[in-house]
Amino acid sequence: MTDRAAQREAATRDAVETRVSATPDRIPGQPGPIARYERAIIGTVSVVSFLIFWEVIAQIRLMPELFLPGPSDIWRAYLVLLKTNTLGRDIWVSGQELLVGYGLAIVVGLPFGLLMAWYKRLGFALDPFVNFFFATPRTAMFPLFLIWFGLGLGSKVAIVFLGAFFPIVINTIAGVRNLDPALIRMARSFSARDWDLFRDIVLPGSVPFILSGCRLGLGHALISVVVGEMIGAEAGIGLMMANAGSVFQTARVFVGITIVAGAGVILTLILQKIEARFQSWKPQP
Amino acid sequence: MDVGSSTEGLRNNAVSRVNLRARGVTIHYWVERANAAFLAVDGIDVDIQEGEFVAILGPSGCGKTTFINAVSGTQAISGGSLTLDGKSIEGPGPDRAMVFQQASLLPWRSVRDNVLFGAQMQRRLGREESARRADHLIKLVGLGGFEKAYPSELSGGMQQRVNLARALATNPRMLLLDEPFAALDAQTRELMQDELLRVWEEEKTTALFITHDIKEAVFLADRVIVFSARPGRIKREVQVDLPRPRGRETRRSDRFREIEDLLHDSIQEEVLAAAKRELARGAA
Numbered sequence: 001m002t003d004r005a006a007q008r009e010a011a012t013r014d015a016v017e018t019r020v021s022a023t024p025d026r027i028p029g030q031p032g033p034i035a036r037y038e039r040a041i042i043g044t045v046s047v048v049s050f051l052i053f054w055e056v057i058a059q060i061r062l063m064p065e066l067f068l069p070g071p072s073d074i075w076r077a078y079l080v081l082l083k084t085n086t087l088g089r090d091i092w093v094s095g096q097e098l099l100v101g102y103g104l105a106i107v108v109g110l111p112f113g114l115l116m117a118w119y120k121r122l123g124f125a126l127d128p129f130v131n132f133f134f135a136t137p138r139t140a141m142f143p144l145f146l147i148w149f150g151l152g153l154g155s156k157v158a159i160v161f162l163g164a165f166f167p168i169v170i171n172t173i174a175g176v177r178n179l180d181p182a183l184i185r186m187a188r189s190f191s192a193r194d195w196d197l198f199r200d201i202v203l204p205g206s207v208p209f210i211l212s213g214c215r216l217g218l219g220h221a222l223i224s225v226v227v228g229e230m231i232g233a234e235a236g237i238g239l240m241m242a243n244a245g246s247v248f249q250t251a252r253v254f255v256g257i258t259i260v261a262g263a264g265v266i267l268t269l270i271l272q273k274i275e276a277r278f279q280s281w282k283p284q285p
Numbered sequence: 286m287d288v289g290s291s292t293e294g295l296r297n298n299a300v301s302r303v304n305l306r307a308r309g310v311t312i313h314y315w316v317e318r319a320n321a322a323f324l325a326v327d328g329i330d331v332d333i334q335e336g337e338f339v340a341i342l343g344p345s346g347c348g349k350t351t352f353i354n355a356v357s358g359t360q361a362i363s364g365g366s367l368t369l370d371g372k373s374i375e376g377p378g379p380d381r382a383m384v385f386q387q388a389s390l391l392p393w394r395s396v397r398d399n400v401l402f403g404a405q406m407q408r409r410l411g412r413e414e415s416a417r418r419a420d421h422l423i424k425l426v427g428l429g430g431f432e433k434a435y436p437s438e439l440s441g442g443m444q445q446r447v448n449l450a451r452a453l454a455t456n457p458r459m460l461l462l463d464e465p466f467a468a469l470d471a472q473t474r475e476l477m478q479d480e481l482l483r484v485w486e487e488e489k490t491t492a493l494f495i496t497h498d499i500k501e502a503v504f505l506a507d508r509v510i511v512f513s514a515r516p517g518r519i520k521r522e523v524q525v526d527l528p529r530p531r532g533r534e535t536r537r538s539d540r541f542r543e544i545e546d547l548l549h550d551s552i553q554e555e556v557l558a559a560a561k562r563e564l565a566r567g568a569a
Contacts (some may be wrong), residue, residue, distance in 0.1 A: 186389040190406040190455065191355050191377045200402070204393045281393045281435045 017217045069251040074257070074258070077251035080260065094236040097153055098263070101160025101222040106214060109165045113172025113203065113210075118194075123173070134166045138220070138238060139227050144234045156228045156236070164217035164223035168219075171213025175206025186272055204278075222264050304491045305333040305356065310364030312351050325351045326382060328365065329518040333459075333491060339492045340506035342548060348517025350386075353463050356493060357383045364441045369459065379407040383454035383464040384440060388444035388459045390436040390451075396423065397432040399447050403455040415454065419568065424449040425484055442473040449481065453488060460485075462494040478504055479532065486530055499548045503541060512549050514559035519553050 034041070051071050058070025065073060081087040116123045116130075144160050149155040183201050192200070229238025235255050244252035312326040325348040333339050343349045354360035355367060358377040367374045369381065384405060390399045397468075400419045423432055426446040436444055445465055452460055466474045478501060485492060496502050502509045503525055511521040525544055527535050534540055 002506060097336060180389075182385065182387050182389045183391065186383075187402075187406060189359050189377050189381075189383045190403040191379060192406040196406055199408075201391065204391070282437065 008270075014161040028041075031214070035227070045076065066248050066250055067098040071216060073251045074254040077249070078255045081255060086235075087255075090235055090237050090240045093153070093233075094229065094238065096260070096264075097156035097236065098221055098225045099161055100153075101157040101224070102218065104157070104166050105161050105164035105168055105221070107216055108161075108169035109213075109217070110172055112165075113169040113213075114176060114206075117170070117173040117176030118198070120204065130166065130169060134170060135163070138162045138166075138224065139231075142228055145228075151232055151234050156225060156233065160221045160222045163220035167216035167220055168210070171209045172206060173192065175209025175213075176202055178209065179205045179237055197228065207278045208275075211271060215271050218267055218271065222260060226260055289376045296370050303332050304335045304337070304370065305493070306368045306374055307331040307356075307365065310352070310355065310362050310367050311364035312348070312360065312364040313356055314351070317490070323366075324516040326355070326362075328519050329517070329519060331510065333493060334490055336489050338485065338494065338505060338507045340496055340502035340509045341511030341512055342496060342499060342502040342509050342552060343517065344514050344552065344559050345497055346559065347512045347514050347555070349512050350463055352512075352517060353383075353461050353493060353495050356459075357461050359380055374423065379455060379559045380458040381461055382455045382457035382459075382463045384445075384449050384452045384460065386464045386467055388436070388448045389443075390444055390447055392436050395433050395435060396428060396439070396447055399436065400450045400454050407455055417458075419450070419454055422453050425449045425487065427451075427480060433560075440473075442468055442477055442525050445469065445477060446480070449484065453484070453490070459492060460492045461488045462492065464497070466494050467496070467498070473499075474501070475536075481505065482529075499545055499552060500536070503527070505534060509544075509548060511548065511555075513556065514555040514562070520555065521548075523548060 055072060055114045058065070058068055058073065062068075069077070079085075138159065142155070143161060145155040145158045151159055156269050179202060183205065184197065187201055188199055188227045224235070226241070228239040229236035230242040237259055241253050241256035244250075244256070307329050310326060311324070314323045314325050315321075316323045318505040320536065327348075329352060331339075341349045341352065351360060355362050356369075356374065358374050358381065370377075391402065394402065396421055397416075400423055401415055404415045404418075420432065423429060426449055428443060428446050428450070431439070431443070436447070439447070448465060465481075466477045469477060482505060494502070495503055506525050509523045509525060510519055511516065511523070513520040523544060527540055527544075
């Protein structure tokens with residue numbers, strides 16, 4: 001053995017020993033102590049900074065309050081509105097329209113999509129209608145709904161339903177079409193009946209698609225409620241915003257925006273919780 | 286046909302009962318793109334005895350999977366007859382259970398619930414009885430302790446164990462295995478072959494095993510049936526007289542090599558034929 005070879009061998013042996021015995025100061029990829037809260041910390045700081053920046057800009061009155069009220073102005077408008085007692089009624093009306101319309105869209109849209117995707121010929125028959133309505137801006141139908149269902153709840157429930165229905169249907173169809181055909185074949189070979197396939201494979205297998213359809217549908221439902229009420233209603237957040245806007249009560253418009261946004265955030269969070277529940281079997285990243 | 290006469294002979298001498306009987310089984314496919322029927326399996330005559338382990342060996346695309354799908358009842362035959370215990374096979378049934386090439390496990394079900402799936406679909410066993418059998422089978426295939434794990438947490442070999450246990454849980458008269466170890470690495474595959482035989486020795490279910498791996502066929506089967514390249518026809522049948530239980534020594538024995546060589550020559554011709562046809566089609 002040459003000297004160099006012996007040296008190299010000794011070096012390798014050393015390297016191996018060091019690798020085994022040494023306790024590393026820090027393992028690459030191991031998160032530091034604050035890494036876990038990084039997301040929450042940075043997010044909060046960013047939002048708070050934005051609010052402060054907005055308040056400062058508003059308070060030095062670069063623009064008149066009429067044009068850009070600050071967060072504190074909006075808060076004051078909110079308190080005033082609460083005292084007049086109409087805000088509660090507006091929230092109640094809009095909430096009803098949203099939840100009834102959206103709930104109906106899920107209850108009807110889900111089986112509708114499953115059946116359309118599962119029974120090919122039913123799909124052939126209904127595809128043209130779904131495509132037609134999905135391509136049409138649903139708010140364009142609203143004047144029709146006003147004629148059919150009047151100024152009250154009915155017309156808004158209808159427009160919310162129509163807004164949320166199609167994203168849910170289309171996503172459900174996509175979910176079923178994306179099922180692993182090997183799973184269907186497997187179940188068939190064990191003499192599974194149609195109902196078994198539905199309950200044990202089609203439904204659980206398309207849950208991720210269905211839930212993202214529900215989330216898309218929620219966005220459409222919120223738009224529909226606000227726009228519907230702005231066009232024709234007797235009460236509701238949308239109407240309140242439209243009225244406030246027409247007399248330049250800008251802070252009240254912002255109150256409406258925060259309520260609608262808040263509702264959207266809360267409902268999305270609930271959907272995310274449901275999503276997490278259904279997907280506990282997924283590998284954790 | 287010498288194949289026909291050999292199966293006749295088997296039937297006459299047989300002490301045990303015939304389990305699966307195929308007579309002139311022909312299967313056509315409709316190929317949408319070509320707008321034409323396509324012959325996948327042509328005139329298969331086979332008798333499989335009760336408790337026998339038969340392997341069908343053939344190059345890829347020879348129609349062997351099509352044939353086993355017909356036995357499972359998920360593929361209609363276009364000619365001939367296919368009977369199990371004297372009853373014509375018209376569709377899937379609780380007397381057969383398939384182990385698939387892809388594990389085909391439901392990702393949202395735990396190991397135990399996946400093992401129970403087949404029995405549940407067939408409404409075979411009571412809840413308690415099937416749960417007990419599932420637990421027994423999970424231990425038998427070496428997955429004790431993983432009952433609550435999800436498929437995504439298992440390796441490929443472990444998933445195939447679940448696949449096997451799911452089929453066994455239905456207590457089938459006949460076990461159908463469609464290249465279940467083809468996607469595994471070489472070491473895991475050998476291990477799984479040992480395990481399969483261990484489980485099979487215990488259950489003694491009639492087994493039909495599809496493979497393109499000569500060693501695998503010889504190691505597992507009592508009898509190897511060689512399929513020709515497309516369309517699938519029986520080219521040759523070889524009895525494997527290696528003693529059971531088989532293990533590491535079996536793979537090293539001279540007799541193992543002899544049978545392997547015999548099959549190798551036979552299948553080589555088919556692989557070449559298939560390749561030539563591919564080339565001819567490419568040139569056309």
